[in-house]
Amino acid sequence: MKAFKDKSVLVIGGSRxxxxxxVRRFVADGAQVAFTYAGSPEAAKRLASETGSTAFSTDSADRDAVIARVRDSGPLDVLVVNSGVALFGDALDQDPDAVDRLFRINVHAPYHASVEAARQMPTGGRIIVIGSVNGDRMPIPGMASYALSKSALQGMARGLARDFGPRGITINIVQPGPIDTDANPENGPMKDLMHSFMAIKRHGRAEEVAGMVAWLAGSEASFVTGAMHTIDGAFGA
Ligand code: NDP
Known part of the structure; x- marks a missing residue:
């Protein structure tokens, strides 16, 4: 039998x-999957029709919209909060509104989505948030707001694990290193610098991260909570 047959999964930020x-991994494992998107309606539509998942337009920078989306999804077996943005450049030059928007997407949305999901989640529920190895290690300048946001998730997971444990709900952070996506293409200008920090000198694949998420969401991970799970080719080692 498929591992997530008939389980209800919501992925916040699932279009790309x-x-x-x-999204693809949980669909392949039998789940009923919904996901949110903001800036990529075409990609969202394509993914939904290819996989039979459901796409909802919900800006993660809009707290009330995120809370409403989670509430209206009903009792979720698995919540994954993936949406995240980065700002690059000297902290002294950055637009404070852009920095605050980053915090809304990277920190406020994971917190409020997790709390809202826990209201209806059954025992055995799983919350997984995509952080970053930059929550532990920030070896280059110009990304302090991003690093701050990903470190904040660590405190969130430790704290909410205490609140949710008695309800039988786990919460964990997955911390990727460089992963080949639009946000960090393997053939980009930072490739050699990033690979110089790593023991496995390549970008990871999104499917490798999805595999870790699926394990954390599965029955074998029932005693794992309040913890960070790094998948980074030893970028942070
Ligand atoms: P991409 O930029 O390739 O994709 C980001 C996804 O998040 C898209 O589906 C996007 O949807 C969604 N998203 C972004 N902003 C919003 C928003 N305001 N509202 C709703 N959805 C939003 O990024 P990655 O796949 O590379 O990154 C995903 C996560 O992994 C992020 O949290 C990132 O910080 C983290 N990460 C990535 C690493 C990497 O090297 N790639 C390394 C470490 C961590 P849409 O386009 O529809 O808005």
Whole structure:
């Protein structure tokens, strides 16, 4: 039998990249999958029709919209919060509104989505948030707001694990290193610098991250919570 047969899964930010691989993985494993998107309606429509999943336009920067989407999804077996953005460049030059928007997408949305999901989640529910190895290690300048946002998820998981444990719900952070997506293409200008930090000198694949997410969402991970799970070719080692 398929591992997630008839399980209800919501992926926040699933139209492209790692999120789309997570959608495909849960669909392949038998789940009923819905996902949100904001800027890529065509990609979302294509993914939904290819996989039989359901796409909802929901901006992760809009707290009330995120909460409503999770609430209206009903009792979820698995929530994955994947949407994330990065800002590059000297902190002294960055637009404070852009920095605050990053925090809304990367920090506020995961927190509010997780809390809202836990209201209706059954025992055995799983929450998985996509962080980054940059929550542990930031070896280059110009990405402080991103690193801050991904470190914040670590405290969130530790704290919410305490709140959700008695309800039988786990919450974990997956921390990828460089993964070949639109946001970080393997053939981009940073390739050699990034690979110089790594023991496995290639970008990871979105499907490899989806595999870790599926394991955390499955029955074998029932005792795993409040923890960070790094998948980075030893970028942060
Ligand atoms: P992509 O830019 O390739 O895809 C981002 C996904 O998030 C898209 O589906 C996008 O949807 C969605 N998204 C972004 N902003 C919003 C928003 N405001 N509302 C709703 N959805 C949104 O990124 P990746 O796949 O590379 O990254 C996914 C996650 O993995 C992020 O959290 C990122 O920080 C993290 N990560 C990625 C790494 C990498 O090297 N690729 C390394 C470490 C962590 P749409 O286009 O429809 O808005």
């Amino acid at each position: 990249g790692i999120g789309a691989a997570i």
